[in-house]
Amino acid sequence: MIRVGIIGATGYAGEVLTWLLNNHPNVNLVFLASHSYGNSPFSSTYGNFTNIIEDLCIDTVKVYDNLDNIDILFTALPSGKTFSIVKKALENGVKVIDLGADYRLKSYETYEEWYNITHQGKELLKNAVYGLSEIYREKIKTSNLIANPGCYPTASSLALIPLLKHKLIDTNSIIIDAKSGVSGAGRKASTNNLFIECNDSIKAYGDAHHRHTPEIEQTLSCEANENILLTFTPHLVPMNRGILCACYSNLDKKIKLEEIYNIYKEFYNNELFIRIIDKLPETRWVKNSNYCDIGIRIDQRTNKIIVFSAIDNLMKGAASQAVQNMNIMYGLPEQTGINLTPMFP
Amino acid sequence: MIRVGIIGATGYAGEVLTWLLNNHPNVNLVFLASHSYGNSPFSSTYGNFTNIIEDLCIDTVKVYDNLDNIDILFTALPSGKTFSIVKKALENGVKVIDLGADYRLKSYETYEEWYNITHQGKELLKNAVYGLSEIYREKIKTSNLIANPGCYPTASSLALIPLLKHKLIDTNSIIIDAKSGVSGAGRKASTNNLFIECNDSIKAYGDAHHRHTPEIEQTLSCEANENILLTFTPHLVPMNRGILCACYSNLDKKIKLEEIYNIYKEFYNNELFIRIIDKLPETRWVKNSNYCDIGIRIDQRTNKIIVFSAIDNLMKGAASQAVQNMNIMYGLPEQTGINLTPMFP
Amino acid sequence: MIRVGIIGATGYAGEVLTWLLNNHPNVNLVFLASHSYGNSPFSSTYGNFTNIIEDLCIDTVKVYDNLDNIDILFTALPSGKTFSIVKKALENGVKVIDLGADYRLKSYETYEEWYNITHQGKELLKNAVYGLSEIYREKIKTSNLIANPGCYPTASSLALIPLLKHKLIDTNSIIIDAKSGVSGAGRKASTNNLFIECNDSIKAYGDAHHRHTPEIEQTLSCEANENILLTFTPHLVPMNRGILCACYSNLDKKIKLEEIYNIYKEFYNNELFIRIIDKLPETRWVKNSNYCDIGIRIDQRTNKIIVFSAIDNLMKGAASQAVQNMNIMYGLPEQTGINLTPMFP
Amino acid sequence: MIRVGIIGATGYAGEVLTWLLNNHPNVNLVFLASHSYGNSPFSSTYGNFTNIIEDLCIDTVKVYDNLDNIDILFTALPSGKTFSIVKKALENGVKVIDLGADYRLKSYETYEEWYNITHQGKELLKNAVYGLSEIYREKIKTSNLIANPGCYPTASSLALIPLLKHKLIDTNSIIIDAKSGVSGAGRKASTNNLFIECNDSIKAYGDAHHRHTPEIEQTLSCEANENILLTFTPHLVPMNRGILCACYSNLDKKIKLEEIYNIYKEFYNNELFIRIIDKLPETRWVKNSNYCDIGIRIDQRTNKIIVFSAIDNLMKGAASQAVQNMNIMYGLPEQTGINLTPMFP
Structure with missing residues (x-):
């Protein structure tokens, strides 16, 4: 089982990611971290998870103490909020899939110009792989840091x-x-x-x-x-x-x-x-x-x-493509846990 | 594998039922029948099924010829439209789950008064079981004709x-x-x-x-x-x-x-x-x-x-409760194929 | 012309009230006051008023200085926020129509129990008239303080x-x-x-x-x-x-x-x-x-x-009933400025 | 007073047009004609008009008998449905504003190619004026046949x-x-x-x-x-x-x-x-x-x-621009009856 942690689980992309990973046959969901809803049950923010995930969200700052318990970390926070934890995770041998924008642009100058944020993880840009699964599958396989594409x-x-x-x-x-x-x-x-x-x-x-x-x-x-x-x-x-x-x-x-x-x-x-x-x-x-x-x-x-x-902006545009990338990284069949027939109405 | 046919697959409840049964691990979906879209691909009516179900819907009248190929028939047509096929199916040893209203009311007089339709299957009412799964589970287990409850x-x-x-x-x-x-x-x-x-x-x-x-x-x-x-x-x-x-x-x-x-x-x-x-x-x-x-x-x-x-009116109020009833009838774990975490947003 | 001021013009009820009074043939709209958007043009909050009302909203606190310029004051703020200005207005001979809840309940004890706010205008309750226009028309005619009903x-x-x-x-x-x-x-x-x-x-x-x-x-x-x-x-x-x-x-x-x-x-x-x-x-x-x-x-x-x-909760449930009450107070034909055919779609 | 008839009053554009003309100070609304709802009260199709317009819609075919009673005819039917009545109206000295597409394209060949309809009013194309009010105001003034622009x-x-x-x-x-x-x-x-x-x-x-x-x-x-x-x-x-x-x-x-x-x-x-x-x-x-x-x-x-x-596709994109054109044709102030502040929310 892949041991997984999520930062930013109470945002919309984070919630959908939680849905997918909670139902993924190869995943053990170790923690959900939330900036705004730390120490309250995940299901009190998202009532759909009542009786399904009753665990408390942990505070984002507590994630540092939990890196030993996970194999891969998904980050779904606003731009510029995860430089420190991503670095720390990689140092600890934890793989990272970042649903934010911090590692998508190869040029930190371009990042700083368009996002108006000082890039504090330039040294990681070289090894970050842009996770457009169908196009960069081969590189994704061997990467430890995936910049999950924008929607x-x-x-x-x-x-x-x-x-x-x-x-x-x-x-x-x-x-x-x-x-x-x-x-x-x-x-x-x-x-x-x-x-x-x-x-x-x-x-x-x-x-x-x-x-x-x-x-x-x-x-x-x-x-x-x-x-x-x-x-x-x-x-x-x-x-x-x-x-x-x-x-x-x-x-x-x-x-x-x-x-x-x-x-x-x-x-x-x-x-x-x-x-x-x-x-x-x-x-x-x-x-x-x-x-x-x-x-x-x-x-x-x-x-x-x-x-x-x-x-679906929250799925292929965020959460399910992130899981697709995880599947690729771990050599799982690519559709594992994300093979949902679209739902209508 | 349970061999299944659906009549009324192109209505909204029928489509959701198709979604569920197509993903059900114990089900072989034998045919989808449609009154209005016979002989056209299911996916041309419901584009979410593109590449997933490309089979043609069969005409409702063709169902009679296909009863030998199925173990259970789901009917999801308007009231009064399935008296004949339900009778025939039961005679052929095919179980029936009717998502319509024809067998819900024990009294055919009440049915005729409220639906303004002559009941043409009175003799079946005695054995029909009202499929409110949590309440009538025991009776459902041994029934061949389930009247699936209204939403x-x-x-x-x-x-x-x-x-x-x-x-x-x-x-x-x-x-x-x-x-x-x-x-x-x-x-x-x-x-x-x-x-x-x-x-x-x-x-x-x-x-x-x-x-x-x-x-x-x-x-x-x-x-x-x-x-x-x-x-x-x-x-x-x-x-x-x-x-x-x-x-x-x-x-x-x-x-x-x-x-x-x-x-x-x-x-x-x-x-x-x-x-x-x-x-x-x-x-x-x-x-x-x-x-x-x-x-x-x-x-x-x-x-x-x-x-x-x-x-969800189309799920517990129609399709997923119908599958829940099928699971009960076949002694499967009740949540098989319908154990979906609610989806938000 | 009736000289009118509005407090709370940038809430939804206030905006609709502004719409109505700005088109009312007998009204001169003297000022719009806003708690949150003081000193910014009304049209920057509500783009529908571009080129139509380009005046700045005044700060709520500035209303005290403007009481001499108006005949009637509409207040559309949350409960408990207008005790002081309403008192002052009435003292200055300005009529008041309060779209909030402060003067609706005859018993201040009931108010305090349900709203959990200390009533600071008890002495006004006796003379306040509940503005359900069709029912209390006669009393409205002679009142200086109308408690406009909730939606x-x-x-x-x-x-x-x-x-x-x-x-x-x-x-x-x-x-x-x-x-x-x-x-x-x-x-x-x-x-x-x-x-x-x-x-x-x-x-x-x-x-x-x-x-x-x-x-x-x-x-x-x-x-x-x-x-x-x-x-x-x-x-x-x-x-x-x-x-x-x-x-x-x-x-x-x-x-x-x-x-x-x-x-x-x-x-x-x-x-x-x-x-x-x-x-x-x-x-x-x-x-x-x-x-x-x-x-x-x-x-x-x-x-x-x-x-x-x-x-319509913002019209008969708030703004247009307030105008209806103003019309009654001033002896105008009751439908003046609010005689809109409902709009569909 | 301008005597007005409307064909196609029960479509969405027709209904909005009816709203506007019924409130227009210079208009006397003589008849509403409907293809689908002839002989039923306008308010039974559009409940917003209850107590406001209780007149029956007349059948479209009855319009021929009513041309003497009107000065101007608004047509709001699908393409190709009004060739005959428009011709007849113009012959009777009735002005026409067509909200449909029949007279918008100067070339009937282009019309026939894109609409796949045989043009049966080619001789009118020469004199029809395209009613984009702000651009063709001068020509509109003297025209008897306005092709009201598409949305x-x-x-x-x-x-x-x-x-x-x-x-x-x-x-x-x-x-x-x-x-x-x-x-x-x-x-x-x-x-x-x-x-x-x-x-x-x-x-x-x-x-x-x-x-x-x-x-x-x-x-x-x-x-x-x-x-x-x-x-x-x-x-x-x-x-x-x-x-x-x-x-x-x-x-x-x-x-x-x-x-x-x-x-x-x-x-x-x-x-x-x-x-x-x-x-x-x-x-x-x-x-x-x-x-x-x-x-x-x-x-x-x-x-x-x-x-x-x-x-607003039903207003400037259809009904209110049609009234704007009527105002221009009759020398009225252009905003008469259509000077509505946009409504939000």
């Missing part, structure tokens, strides 16, 4: 990588228009995320400068083997879960939709969790699952291609 | 039976005020159930004469060993899933809340799926699960007791 | 008063099961009211001890001319606006529904804002309006009567 | 025209990613628009070939004085009302955001219903109003500009 970058990168690998588009033309459910905004009490402020309305946010932009650019640049800048605009949609991305770009030449579909099907040929579908993706069809659905259209009139991708 | 009756009966068993209330005073998500209204195209007509509004319906009334009365009368009439009012709430019941009645004498809680905890002592909770139940804490959460309050000023119960 | 009490009282006036029910049997949109919970940042915590779920709250209980009892007792205790249970529904009440009670004798309807139609004969309807009320049909829709059903089997009432 | 084209065109007028962008680079509430899908009973199918999910639709594409292109081409093709993708969002457009294009040269803002403010200088705002638009701030909010961002890194626009 938008997961959906966007999986949608665009095949186009870039096949040099099919003008790389200066990429626009990603993304839409997310409100759980992406986290569980902090804020007027902006009140029911009344979000319900029955839609807005863009991030002012064309959202922090996930350089993360997407880094992945796409790496896969295209050239430096890519793109425009990324996230929106907030009145729903609990789900991300839908519309990824626009200019095709370099005329090409049939069928041909594109064949390229995608081949690229993701044996991937259990990527579904290349004829219809346009809808977030409801991937809810509560690790799937990423991808559908494609060409606007023949303007020779633009639009790749749509849908994921 | 409102499941939540209401589980909430009230302990009070009646202990003769704590005035049985003339029962009022059940129930609230349901829109999935309870089914998947038929109707103006009333359009997004725009349901969103951001609440209404009562049924005109104090909802069909689930005599079903609840039958169960409570049986458990109280006296004839009970009650007032039942359902409401439609703008949410996908969930039922919350507020069950009001007059206490016969002064009694402490703590004492009531002890009675409930003892009554449901070993029940895995009934959670007696201190807080008031919320439908979000039972979503996607077979749990029924029960919380209790006494209004000391008026000596009224209010028992609140919450279920 | 639940407005809907409940209007539904039940005709029954009590006609001595048709057992007054010990009243149960009010009420459902409210989330705007009733106010605009304070709290985890409980986040979109994710409220969406797609329903819960009861208040533990059978909600503060609106004694307010409803006071009104009904007064109208019935006997002391009434009742059971009141509010629920939170995932919608922006609206309250639906189901008011249950035992009929004293057999009576036809038609007869009851005639009694209600006669009782509310000339009332513009009360609609006695044959169908069951739905909150969507009263949205953005001052209407209260009432529909009635009798459960002949149990001889219980259920009166359903629907209002 | 997406209104939001898109108002957002992009200033850029085109000032030749600031590469006209081959325009991408419009639009999001609409479900009321845009109409009131027809269809499984796709059920609450359960739309709630808590988002999808794109139209397959990069939505019918509003040529309408937007026509307007922008006209204003840019060159032939423009663009890519347009609509999405369905789980909310009642509102459209948000993100309009992307490549800037021809470096330009400061402030300069762009000045251009927009000057372009829409005296326009009451266009608000150029610093923040990003949100649909909730324009709900129930005729406003179009526009906010702009430049992605300096890619030199792309994004213009965001928000409208």
